[in-house]
Amino acid sequence: xxxxxxxxxxxxxxxxxxxxxxxxxxxxxxxxxxxxxxxxxxxxxxxxxxxxxxxxxxxxxxxxxxxxxxxxxxxxxxxxxxxxxxxxxxxxxxxxxxxxxxxxxxxxxxxxxxxxxxxxxxxxxxxxxxxxxxxxxxxxxxxxxxxxxxxxxxxxxxxxxxxxxxxxxxxxxxxxxxxxxxxxxxxxxxxxxxxxxxxxxxxxxxxxxxxxxxxxxxxxxxxxxxxxxxxxxxxxxxxxxxxxxxxxxxxxxxxxxxxxxxxxxxxxxxxxxxxxxxxxxxxxxxxxxxxxxxxxxxxxxxxxxxxxxxxxxxxxxxxxxxxxxxxxxxx
Amino acid sequence: xxxxxxxxxxxxxxxxxxxxxxxxxxxxxxxxxxxxxxxxxxxxxxxxxxxxxxxxxxxxxxxxxxxxxxxxxxxxxxxxxxxxxxxxxxxxxxxxxxxxxxxxxxxxxxxxxxxxxxxxxxxxxxxxxxxxxxxxxxxxxxxxxxxxxxxxxxxxxxxxxxxxxxxxxxxxxxxxxxxxxxxxxxxxxxxxxxxxxxxxxxxxxxxxxxxxxxxxxxxxxxxxxxxxxxxxxxxxxxxxxxxxxxxxxxxxxxxxxxxxxxxxxxxxxxxxxxxxxxxxxxxxxxxxxxxxxxxxxxxxxxxxxxxxxxxxxxxxxxxxxxxxxxxxxxx
Numbered sequence: 001x002x003x004x005x006x007x008x009x010x011x012x013x014x015x016x017x018x019x020x021x022x023x024x025x026x027x028x029x030x031x032x033x034x035x036x037x038x039x040x041x042x043x044x045x046x047x048x049x050x051x052x053x054x055x056x057x058x059x060x061x062x063x064x065x066x067x068x069x070x071x072x073x074x075x076x077x078x079x080x081x082x083x084x085x086x087x088x089x090x091x092x093x094x095x096x097x098x099x100x101x102x103x104x105x106x107x108x109x110x111x112x113x114x115x116x117x118x119x120x121x122x123x124x125x126x127x128x129x130x131x132x133x134x135x136x137x138x139x140x141x142x143x144x145x146x147x148x149x150x151x152x153x154x155x156x157x158x159x160x161x162x163x164x165x166x167x168x169x170x171x172x173x174x175x176x177x178x179x180x181x182x183x184x185x186x187x188x189x190x191x192x193x194x195x196x197x198x199x200x201x202x203x204x205x206x207x208x209x210x211x212x213x214x215x216x217x218x219x220x221x222x223x224x225x226x227x228x229x230x231x232x233x234x235x236x237x238x239x240x241x242x243x244x245x246x247x248x249x250x251x252x253x254x255x256x257x258x259x260x261x262x263x264x265x266x267x268x269x270x271x272x273x274x275x276x277x278x279x280x281x282x283x284x285x286x287x288x289x290x291x292x293x294x295x296x297x298x299x300x301x302x303x304x305x306x307x308x309x310x311x312x313x314x315x316x317x318x319x320x321x322x323x324x325x326x327x328x329x330x331x
Numbered sequence: 332x333x334x335x336x337x338x339x340x341x342x343x344x345x346x347x348x349x350x351x352x353x354x355x356x357x358x359x360x361x362x363x364x365x366x367x368x369x370x371x372x373x374x375x376x377x378x379x380x381x382x383x384x385x386x387x388x389x390x391x392x393x394x395x396x397x398x399x400x401x402x403x404x405x406x407x408x409x410x411x412x413x414x415x416x417x418x419x420x421x422x423x424x425x426x427x428x429x430x431x432x433x434x435x436x437x438x439x440x441x442x443x444x445x446x447x448x449x450x451x452x453x454x455x456x457x458x459x460x461x462x463x464x465x466x467x468x469x470x471x472x473x474x475x476x477x478x479x480x481x482x483x484x485x486x487x488x489x490x491x492x493x494x495x496x497x498x499x500x501x502x503x504x505x506x507x508x509x510x511x512x513x514x515x516x517x518x519x520x521x522x523x524x525x526x527x528x529x530x531x532x533x534x535x536x537x538x539x540x541x542x543x544x545x546x547x548x549x550x551x552x553x554x555x556x557x558x559x560x561x562x563x564x565x566x567x568x569x570x571x572x573x574x575x576x577x578x579x580x581x582x583x584x585x586x587x588x589x590x591x592x593x594x595x596x597x598x599x600x601x602x603x604x605x606x607x608x609x610x611x612x613x614x615x616x617x618x619x620x621x622x623x624x625x626x627x628x629x630x631x632x633x634x635x636x637x638x639x640x641x642x643x644x645x646x647x648x649x650x651x652x653x654x655x656x657x658x659x660x661x662x
Contacts, residue, residue: 014448020476021444029474031452036459039468041434051470053435057489058389062470064437064485068477103372104384106395108483113352117345121362128367137370139382139393143360145351146399152439152483154395158388 044163047243049097049228050155052163061157063094069149077191078206080119083151084126085207086281090230091155092134093210093283097228099164099219102136102157110146127153134212161219169225169244169288175303176295178214178285180204181233181255185279186264186272193268198260210283217296223287232280234315234322237303240288241313249316250277250303271324277317278325375494378574380428380559381486383494392488394425400480408522409537411450414482415457416538417612421561422486423465424541424614428559430495430550433467433488441477458484465543492550500556500575500619506634507626509545509616511535512564512586516610517595517603524599529591541614548627554618563611565646565653568634571619572644580647581608581634602655608648609656 020028038045043059044052050063065087067073073083088105095102107127109120128138136155169175187205196202210228218226225244229236234250241248255276257265265272288305289295308314316322351359369376374390375383381394396418398404404414419436426433438458440451459469467486500506518536527533541559549557556575560567565581572579586607588596596603619636620626639645647653 016449018448019444020442020446020448020451023448025474028448028451031448032455032474035452035455036469037463038470039434039466042468042470045468046471051435051437053470053487055389055434055489057491058386058391060389060391060435060487062435062437062485062487064439064471064473064483066439066441066473066475066477066481066483068441068475071476103370103386104382104391104393106382106393106485108395108397110397110399110481111351113350115351117349117351117354117359117362118347120351120359121366124363124366132368135370137373137376138367139369139373139384140377140395142395142397143356143363144397144399145402146397146481147479148477150397150441150477150481150483152395152397152481152485154393154437154483154485156384156391156393156487158386160388 044165048165049094050100052098052159059158061095061098061100061159061163062154063091064152064154065091067151080122081126082206084123085130087151087153088127088130089208089210089283091153092130092136092212093228093230095155095157096210096212096215097226097285098159099161099215099223099226100157100159101216102134102155104137104139104156105131106154107138107141108152109141110144110150112147112149113145115149164219164223164226164287166225166227166240166243169240169246169305170290171246171305171307172291173224173288173305174291174293174301175237175248175250175286175288175305176299176301178298179211180209180282181229181284182261182272182276182279182282184208184281186261186275189268189270189275190264198263200260201264204282208281208283211285211298214285214298218285218287218299221289221293221296223289226285226287229282229284229286230280232278232325234277236280237286238315240286241315245308245313247306247308247311247314247316248303249306249319252318254300254302274324277322375496379496380425381431383429383490390489392426392429392431392490392494393485394422395483395485396422398482411453412457413537415454416461418482418484419458419461420539420541420614422484423461423467423543424559424561426486426488427541427543427546428557428616429490430492430546430554430557431488431490432547433465433486435468435470435487436462437485438469438472439483440472441475441481443478443480444476446480495550495554495557495618497556497558497571498574500571500577500636502577502636502638503622504555504619504636505622505624505632506568506579506581506617506619506636507630507632509629510542511540511613512560512615513592513603513607513610513613515539515612517592517606520599520601520606521595529594531591532595535613539612539614542616542629545616545629549616549618549630552620552624552627554620557616557618560613560615560617561611563609565608567611568617569646571617572646576639576644578637578639578642578645578647579634580637580650583649585631585633605655608653
């Protein structure tokens with residue numbers, strides 16, 4: 001995530017005593033947008049999955065995420081090793097979504113003094129294991145006491161091709177997805193109701209399996225825009241629509257409803273399509289391609305790009321507005 | 332800071348129910364040391380002021396720090412803008428200590444929902460202002476709710492010369508310092524007693540003035556080792572001694588006792604030399620140079636490097652062991 005990921009409106013003037021609660025995440029992020037001047041070396045600044053910097057000594061792609069206990073993870077919902085893997089995955093996925101390759105991570109850990117040492121070691125092992133999937137190392141970090149556990153991960157990488165931004169989708173393009181979608185959200189719903197099965201979904205929540213080869217493959221195939229699904233599918237497709245100034249329609253029938261998703265839908269009385277359309281945290285990759293493109297391995301077409309038209313850069317489902325949840329709310 | 336900054340001993344076997352409180356910061360850091368395999372691209376890994384990565388697309392110098400409210404800053408002891416400046420300074424200083432130049436920062440902010448928006452904006456402005464002193468930009472970040480304020484800063488930079496490590500000091504070298512030393516520690520002592528003056532010291536604590544030109548100048552002058560004083564002068568000189576396998580003697584009479592330092596010593600009944608020898612957070616730069624080197628502008632000789640001898644890589648003051656506080660304890 002890069003700070004104002006998904007901001008669509010300028011900052012409002014706030015009351016002088018306004019708090020974060022009054023303003024909300026997007027309001028606060030909008031207020032920060034534009035506050036920072038960008039140097040010449042900043043090729044891609046705030047607002048995409050990652051920033052891209054070009055310096056006389058080379059270039060670097062960077063992204064950062066904070067994970068807070070009770071908000072982004074619960075120690076009773078996943079083992080420390082999985083929390084570590086997930087913390088790394090969410091960052092590595094941002095580099096993936098630029099078409100880049102991650103090489104290094106830094107990890108900051110703030111934790112209470114009663115944190116079990118073994119928990120911290122398992123967390124660190126999980127981060128290192130996930131990083132090793134793409135050949136990246138943990139090169140440093142920081143450790144400090146705090147009231148609650150906060151994990152700060154920053155990932156660095158490189159792009160061998162031009163980075164694929166959110167802003168390049170063109171009318172007529174095909175929208176395609178790589179990786180599982182909705183499984184983590186379904187697993188979270190299961191855990192939130194106090195259940196532990198279907199096991200496949202709980203595990204999908206605890207340990208996502210981002211399609212790490214998909215980003216580079218999409219870039220090589222000429223993807224016009226790309227994003228990592230972390231906020232929720234429609235919310236993230238909406239980021240592409242907004243940044244590209246296009247309308248996007250997503251088709252329900254392009255998604256297969258795997259057996260565990262059907263089972264959880266029945267068990268919880270929820271349309272499993274809600275997990276697919278609204279879920280994030282699987283770190284699937286959504287990319288747009290010119291219509292004549294042969295989709296790279298692992299990608300499935302899920303929609304089409306059209307002119308923004310009178311309604312602006314909207315996202316529709318089967319041609320109509322979607323009333324269900326479209327994404328993950330942090331505030 | 333890079334995670335296990337200052338670790339001098341290997342990990343112990345811990346009791347299976349050990350907590351961070353049992354093990355301490357250094358113990359925990361030691362336990363993490365060596366747990367992470369380093370990839371080929373890692374030219375300088377954990378254990379110096381910053382990590383240095385060499386990739387086919389160039390190189391990058393990176394360091395990261397966490398600042399926790401009540402531990403690293405207090406909202407009633409400094410305005411938000413100064414807290415931002417200081418947060419940036421501590422990271423920029425780590426790049427300085429490698430002889431590098433910072434170009435980009437990412438900032439993660441975790442905060443309670445009742446945090447005033449203006450405080451967050453002022454914090455951000457302070458970070459950007461400090462970054463601008465060296466030509467760096469804030470290129471992205473993350474924002475989330477949490478119980479307490481945690482600021483995670485990661486800084487990226489480049490080295491135009493070979494990075495200057497902690498491990499290169501040679502017997503016979505001169506030890507020299509650039510920048511104010513002990514002022515921040517004296518200012519903190521003043522604030523901790525409930526005073527607000529001498530104003531110059533309080534301001535030095537609130538807003539350090541790191542010697543940002545000193546790192547590159549030292550590298551150009553052929554510095555053999557270098558470190559940023561953040562833990563405390565003798566503690567950080569000790570890192571050079573340990574990593575270089577040498578003994579270092581620091582001379583008290585090489586430091587001038589500026590008037591406010593004398594005043595605070597009298598007022599608080601403390602030998603002001605304790606602030607100089609034990610203080611960190613001014614982000615002074617300590618470097619070692621071959622004996623025939625003309626010290627770069629801004630550097631003052633404060634000691635000498637000798638063979639480690641029988642007592643090992645020790646730091647002495649005026650030829651004797653030092654009994655006062657040598658550094659900042661986070662745990």
